[in-house]
Amino acid sequence: MARFYRVDQAQLLLTRGSDEGIDLLVRAFCRAGRDAVIECPPCFGMYRVAAGIQGAKVVSVPLLAPSFDVDADTLLRSVDERCKLVFLTSPNNPTGNSVARQVLLDLVEALSRKAVVVVDEAYIEFSEQRSLAELVSESDNLVVLRTLSKAFALAGARCGALIAHQSVVELLRRILPPYPLPTPTVRAALGVFDSAGQQHTANKIKRISLMRDSMNKLLTELPIVDRVWPSDANFLLVRFDNAARVLALTADAGIVLRDFSKQPRLENCLRITIGTPDQNARLLALLGEH
Numbered sequence: 001m002a003r004f005y006r007v008d009q010a011q012l013l014l015t016r017g018s019d020e021g022i023d024l025l026v027r028a029f030c031r032a033g034r035d036a037v038i039e040c041p042p043c044f045g046m047y048r049v050a051a052g053i054q055g056a057k058v059v060s061v062p063l064l065a066p067s068f069d070v071d072a073d074t075l076l077r078s079v080d081e082r083c084k085l086v087f088l089t090s091p092n093n094p095t096g097n098s099v100a101r102q103v104l105l106d107l108v109e110a111l112s113r114k115a116v117v118v119v120d121e122a123y124i125e126f127s128e129q130r131s132l133a134e135l136v137s138e139s140d141n142l143v144v145l146r147t148l149s150k151a152f153a154l155a156g157a158r159c160g161a162l163i164a165h166q167s168v169v170e171l172l173r174r175i176l177p178p179y180p181l182p183t184p185t186v187r188a189a190l191g192v193f194d195s196a197g198q199q200h201t202a203n204k205i206k207r208i209s210l211m212r213d214s215m216n217k218l219l220t221e222l223p224i225v226d227r228v229w230p231s232d233a234n235f236l237l238v239r240f241d242n243a244a245r246v247l248a249l250t251a252d253a254g255i256v257l258r259d260f261s262k263q264p265r266l267e268n269c270l271r272i273t274i275g276t277p278d279q280n281a282r283l284l285a286l287l288g289e290h
């Protein structure tokens, strides 16, 4: 895995999914009841969950609407001495956009010796953007999270990779319980990285990315669709005229969409994961009838 991610083995910590990496970071860097983390909503929910368990405060620096770009100026102004971790997700879940590489690099540099920047790259295999993993030897306040749960379709195996400067990996290893990875997980993970596994995944990523871009066009043309955001992930964020109605309709047809319509900035928005060609066609046909 270190070879695949182009890092040294000493810069890699295998965890039970990225979720455990997030939990280890919060427990290692945040003193309970005193320190804080920053998140940029709308974003993945586990940063807040891990902070809550540790009793760390969550400071929200919302993404700018409607582009969902990171508000870097506000973010830097929000960092004080209590703030230890900044969680950024690229490509972001649920909005699908990537954070520009230069924005990430500037934040890492500006926060050097102040806070650790965690770049969660759960969906990066679907993106044209390059991982920041190779840069951890130069920056000891950069942590990159990768996972086998998304592009590699191994969510049930629970295998994530935390990539960081060797000193950070050594620190986190001290609070990682012994024997975290069961043998069946190790076997499944190794299968992903042999040449047949890599070929299979590369083909699948290409197919899904093409379908994502054609689904984006086709959904945009539907009368009940208000907006589809561009996506670097394996899903699309879609705003409908009436999300509740679409949810009821799709549920009746046995299609599960993820409801984000109750979250700030995501009114009437649903997240649609790209399925098989048949599943995508069924969804388009159903939405086209209404």
Ligand SMILES: *Cc1c(COP(=O)(O)O)cnc(C)c1O
Pocket: 016, 017, 018, 019, 020, 044, 089, 092, 093, 120, 122, 146, 147, 148, 149, 155, 158, 159, 160
């Ligand atoms: C799914 C996801 C994860 C965590 O996945 P694991 O299964 O715990 O590896 C982390 N971050 C984001 C943004 C995700 O979407």
